[in-house]
Amino acid sequence: MRRSLPFEFLRYAMILLIIAISLVPTLWMLSMAFKPIAEWSASGAALTWWPENPTLDNFRFIFGQSSSELIVSLERTAARPIVASLLAAIVGTLIAMTAGTAAAYGLSRFGKGNNLPLALIQLRLFPPMAVMIPLMIMWSFLGLIDNWFGLAVVYGIVTLPFAFWLMKTFFDDMPREIEDAALVEGCTRLRVFAVITLPMMRPALASSALFVFIMNWSDYLIALLLTTRDWVTIPVYMTSLSSSMTGQLYGAKAALGLIAAIPPVILGIAIQKHLVRGLTFGALKE
C-alpha cells in the first residue's frame, strides 16, 4: 500500500517526537552526570547541552570525595545505599519469584476457578499508603524498620502478585501433554516439575524476574517509610542530595541516577534472548 506524502511525513514526525520524549531525559541525565558544577548549577555561567569540560567530579562527590568547587559535605556516601538497594531488590525478587512460581504452578495445574488468582491481584488495587502505615507499625514492632531484610520481605510481598500472574499465564500456555508425557514415563510430579517444567520455563522465569526486579529496584515510597538511616536505598538517598547553599545537586543526582540504571540494563542485556522469547511465549505455539 502506498501512502500519501503528507501522511508519511506526519508519521515520521510523530515517531521522532515520541523518541525524543522518551530519550531526552535520559540523555539529559547522561550529560549532566559528567558536567562540572559551573555547567549545571544556577550560579554557573550558562546551561549547556553537552559538558564542555567533562569531569568525574560528580561521581567522586557522591562517594565522599569533596571537590574544591562544591563545598558541601555529605552526611553519607552513596556506597551504602547502593548495597541496600541491591540486597533488598535481589532478595525481594527471589522471595516473589519463588513463592509466585510455586503458587502459579499449583493454581495453573490443580486450581479451580479464577477467584483465588483474582484475589491476589486485588491486593494491588489498594492505595499503597493504606497498607503501608499499619505495616510500618507492624515492622517497627518486629524490629524490621531500617533493615534490609525487612524491606526485602515487603518487596517480596508487594511484587508477588505480579510474579504470580506472569508465571501463571506462562504455565497456562505450556502444553499439558509435555508433563503428561513425562508422568506416563514413570516420573513423580516433583521430578517432572524440576526436570521438565522448570527448565522449559527458563525464558518465562527470566523475563518475570527482570520485571519484578525493576519494580523493586525503582521503589521509592516503601523504602522511604521503612528505612531511616542505615539502610536507605538509592531513590531515598537521592532526595538527600541537596544543600541549603546550592539547592538541588543536579550533577550528583544525575551521577547517581546513571549508576542506578546499570543493574537493570545489564540484566536486560544478559537475558535479552530469553526476554524476547518470554514476551512472545504464547504466540509461538503451533
Add this chain to the structure above:
Amino acid sequence: MTQIALSNLGKKFGSFTALAQMNLTIGDGEFVALLGPSGCGKSTTMNMIAGMVDPTEGDIRFDDRSILDVPMSRRGVGFVFQNYAIFTHMSVRENLAYGLRAQGVSASERNRRVNAMADLLQLTPMLDRRAAGLSVNILQRLAIGRSAVVEPAIFLLDEPLSNVDAAFRSVMRSELKALQRQFSQTLVYVTHDQLEAMTMADRIAVMDHGKLLQVGTPLEIYNNPQDVFVARFIGSPGMNILEGTIASSDEGKLVDLASAGRSAPLALSDRAASQGLPEKVLFGFRPEQVNPDPNGTMALPVNFVERIGARTILHLGGDGLEAKAVLDNQIAMPSIGDILRFSIDPKMVRLFDPVSGIAIGGDI
C-alpha cells in the same frame, strides 16, 4: 504383553457425557484403532487407559487386574501425543533416554537401547542435536521412539500422524505397523482418519457421541456396518443412504425409492426374512457399487462431476435423494443434467431401520 478390558466405562464432565457404557476387550498384542469424528470420546477413552483422566463409571483392567487406583506413572503404558510433547530443552538422545532414566536402567543398557531405537527410526544422525529446532516429521518419530524405547506392554497413540505431512504419513503408517510387529505390544491407536485405521489396525472400534457403535476387522466394518453412522463414516465417500419403502413384486420384496426408481428384488438373508421388514427402510449402497446400466431400475440426475484422477465421483440427485457414484474413467462419463440409469447388485445392498439406524438382519 497385556490384555486391556474396558467394562461399562463412562466419563462425565459436569453434565456432559463424554463416554458412556464402553465395553471393549483389546487382546494381547492386538492393534486396535479407535475411530470417530472429533468429540466422539475416543481420546477420553485413551486418556482413561493411560490414567490421565479418571472414569466416572466402570472399570479398566489390564490382564484381569483393575488399574483404576494405579497412578499413571505406574501403569507402564507408552503414550504418544498428537503434538509430540517433546522436551525441547533436551537433546534427541536425552529425550530418548528419559523414560529409561526414570526407570533406573543402567547407563550402558540405556545407551544400547537408545542407539538401537535411534537406528530403527533413523534418528542416529541427529542424536546430539537439541530437539527444539527439529522438523515436525522428526519430532513425531522422536515422540514414538521415546515411548517405544522403554518397551511398554501397552502402547497408546493419540492421533500421532495428524500433524505431519501427507507423504510422511504414508511412510509412518507402514513403519508403525512394522514397529508393532517387532515388539508385539498391545496397541491402541486413536484417529479420525479411516485410512490409518483401515491400513494398520487388526480391529477398528467406531465411536460417535460417546458411544461405541461397532467393533470389527476393517473389512467387517466396511462391508457390514451395523449402524447408519458407521455406514456413512467409513468409506470415501461414505455409503449412500436413501429413504425408501418396502414394496412387493412378482420376484419378491424390493425397495421403492420414489423418484429414484425401484431397487432390484432384495436378496434377503434368512435372518432378515424371518425378522420381517419394517414398512420404511433406509436403503444403503456403496458409491463403488453403482453400476451404470441402460436397463437399470434406478435413475438419478447428475449434479456435479468431481474428477480425482484414476476415478470420477458423480454427485447424483437432490431433494433428500442424494447419492454419490464412484466410476472408472474408462466408461463414457455423463455430463451435468443427464439422468444416470444404474443398477445395484442386490447382494451389496444394506438396509437400516429409519428410526434406530441399526442394520436390518445383519448380512443380507
